[in-house]
Amino acid sequence: MVYDLELISVGKTYSDGTVAVSDFDLKVEKGEFVAFLGPSGCGKSTTLRMIAGFEDITNGEVMMMGRNVTHVPPEKRPTSMIFQNYALFPHMSVRENVAFGLDVKGTPKAERDRKVDRILDMFDLEPFADRKADKLSGGQRQRIALARGLVVEPEILLLDEPLGALDANLRRIIQNELKLLQRELGITFVFVTHAQSEALGLSDRVVVMSNGVVEQISPPRELYRRPATPFVADFIGSNTVFEGTPKGTAGSGFGQIDTPYGIMTGLGQGNETLAVVPAEAFRIVPLGTPNEILLHGTLADRQLVGAVGHLKIRLPGDRDIAVEVSADRPEVRTLTPGAPVTLGVDPASVTLIHA
Ligand code: ADP
Numbered sequence: 001m002v003y004d005l006e007l008i009s010v011g012k013t014y015s016d017g018t019v020a021v022s023d024f025d026l027k028v029e030k031g032e033f034v035a036f037l038g039p040s041g042c043g044k045s046t047t048l049r050m051i052a053g054f055e056d057i058t059n060g061e062v063m064m065m066g067r068n069v070t071h072v073p074p075e076k077r078p079t080s081m082i083f084q085n086y087a088l089f090p091h092m093s094v095r096e097n098v099a100f101g102l103d104v105k106g107t108p109k110a111e112r113d114r115k116v117d118r119i120l121d122m123f124d125l126e127p128f129a130d131r132k133a134d135k136l137s138g139g140q141r142q143r144i145a146l147a148r149g150l151v152v153e154p155e156i157l158l159l160d161e162p163l164g165a166l167d168a169n170l171r172r173i174i175q176n177e178l179k180l181l182q183r184e185l186g187i188t189f190v191f192v193t194h195a196q197s198e199a200l201g202l203s204d205r206v207v208v209m210s211n212g213v214v215e216q217i218s219p220p221r222e223l224y225r226r227p228a229t230p231f232v233a234d235f236i237g238s239n240t241v242f243e244g245t246p247k248g249t250a251g252s253g254f255g256q257i258d259t260p261y262g263i264m265t266g267l268g269q270g271n272e273t274l275a276v277v278p279a280e281a282f283r284i285v286p287l288g289t290p291n292e293i294l295l296h297g298t299l300a301d302r303q304l305v306g307a308v309g310h311l312k313i314r315l316p317g318d319r320d321i322a323v324e325v326s327a328d329r330p331e332v333r334t335l336t337p338g339a340p341v342t343l344g345v346d347p348a349s350v351t352l353i354h355a
Helices: 044-052 094-104 109-122 138-150 170-186 198-202 220-225 230-235 332-333
Strands: 005-013 017-026 033-037 058-065 079-082 156-159 188-193 205-210 212-220 239-243 245-249 256-261 262-267 274-278 280-284 293-303 308-315 319-326 339-344 351-353
Touching: 017 044, 017 188, 033 044, 033 198, 044 079, 044 094, 044 156, 079 138, 094 109, 094 138, 109 138, 138 156, 138 170, 138 198, 170 198, 188 198, 198 220, 205 220, 205 230, 205 245, 212 220, 212 230, 220 274, 230 239, 230 274, 230 351, 239 256, 256 274, 262 274, 262 293, 280 319
Parallel strands: 033 188, 033 205, 079 156, 156 188, 262 351
Antiparallel strands: 005 017, 005 058, 205 212, 239 274, 245 256, 256 262, 274 351, 280 339, 293 308, 293 339, 308 319
């Protein structure tokens, strides 16, 4: 199989000795929307710049459509990059800004004008075509940046926090447009963000990074349901992690961990020492409910936000855990602070991981 983009053990050490990225492996199929997600400084932008060719790579190889582009300059790669601050030329018109990439490639004038007109039309930018870029709103500037990135007809569009400069409302609107556009064009998108909701909402797969290493590459739902490392369990969603000693496997991928709160059974390979439970996997159940992992505690706090009840349940040893339940359940409304609570968890929603 030929991938649109393949990173093979890619690493970057800056000249001052900072190891920004190590051993990054990734295969991206044509038309996939992949997000790099992680806290500031984890190496997302460095990786994106290495893909674009703006940053030399220290080790490894970058392949595009089966071709090794590791030493190919940016303008000769089938990529186009959109920056957080858009990097528009303020004193150039919208049309000139959009035409820039085609001019760099030496596209003949007639072809250039045809492509620019088409893309301006697509982004509803025709009415502003002759206005200077610095005389436009944030949303319009965002569209110009997208138009400029797409007019060169890249196979792979690289987006570095492209919505970071927009307010929450506009961000949501443009997020939707971006997803529709990506589907329509069938272009591969690689998108950098530190905003979890953006990565999970937009992409087909998310690459979670921390400290220059890839923690997990999974579809959004799986990141939620099956975090693979303690970092991902802590960073994505709202999970409780229970520590214990492994009790070996109990068949068909289910293993057991002996914790201070009892035996936890969940999906794992065996020998794991941590059990991860998503906040929404807990339910309030009657004492003695069969086939569930049962935890006994007291209600420490309750906040009802719309349809969701956010509970803080205090376990023995004063450990407070976050629990999300439907706010419609009568027992959620009638519980008073300090009341005893039995939580049930279906073992199938528990993931066992290594520390
Ligand atoms: P992110 O995009 O996830 O915020 P970056 O890729 O920008 O992370 O940075 C990764 C690491 O590399 C950070 O420790 C950052 O300080 C460092 N870094 C980034 N650019 C340079 C540079 N030009 N020289 C030295 N260190 C750098």
